[in-house]
Amino acid sequence: xxxxxxxxxxxxxxxxxxxxxxxxxxxxxxxxxxxxxxxxxxxxxxxxxxxxxxxxxxxxxxxxxxxxxxxxxxxxxxxxxxxxxxxxxxxxxxxxxxxxxxxxxxxxxxxxxxxxxxxxxxxxxxxxxxxxxxxxxxxxxxxxxxxxxxxxxxxxxxxxxxxxxxxxxxxxxxxxxxxxx
Numbered sequence: 001x002x003x004x005x006x007x008x009x010x011x012x013x014x015x016x017x018x019x020x021x022x023x024x025x026x027x028x029x030x031x032x033x034x035x036x037x038x039x040x041x042x043x044x045x046x047x048x049x050x051x052x053x054x055x056x057x058x059x060x061x062x063x064x065x066x067x068x069x070x071x072x073x074x075x076x077x078x079x080x081x082x083x084x085x086x087x088x089x090x091x092x093x094x095x096x097x098x099x100x101x102x103x104x105x106x107x108x109x110x111x112x113x114x115x116x117x118x119x120x121x122x123x124x125x126x127x128x129x130x131x132x133x134x135x136x137x138x139x140x141x142x143x144x145x146x147x148x149x150x151x152x153x154x155x156x157x158x159x160x161x162x163x164x165x166x167x168x169x170x171x172x173x174x175x176x177x178x179x180x181x
Contacts, residue, residue, distance in 0.1 A: 047115035
């Protein structure tokens with residue numbers, strides 16, 4: 001049986017002390033543990049809710065349960081179309097046009113994917129390959145949308161957001177290439 005790490009909502013909450021040691025070793029930036037940083041995996045509303053949901057999934061799951069099925073079903077239950085998650089080819093990503101509605105609704109989906117992959121590492125010290133691949137594509141889509149937002153709206157938080165995307169993407173790649181002990 002695996003050892004899982006869950007946040008103590010009555011005590012430390014989102015903290016290094018309530019995270020898998022493998023995650024803590026690789027997720028060293030303070031924003032990973034900041035529940036109020038909108039650009040962090042668990043700081044935005046979607047990521048925060050998702051972390052609670054995935055903790056519940058780990059507590060209740062049965063052998064053979066797939067996290068990718070769980071995530072897609074959760075997104076559908078939230079009332080979103082999961083087709084956006086299949087937008088993975090560079091041409092498809094480049095075809096995404098920036099509109100405030102399109103950007104914000106799909107941002108929720110990418111935030112959910114990113115929170116899921118980091119949530120798996122935070123809780124279990126490992127993530128499913130399918131979720132990792134989905135997160136890689138979510139980072140690509142978010143970078144594309146950030147570039148469009150900067151071009152079309154002169155988004156003043158662009159540099160901060162892209163810097164955090166870069167850190168998260170690098171940390172995720174490092175975690176995926178190493179095994180938790």
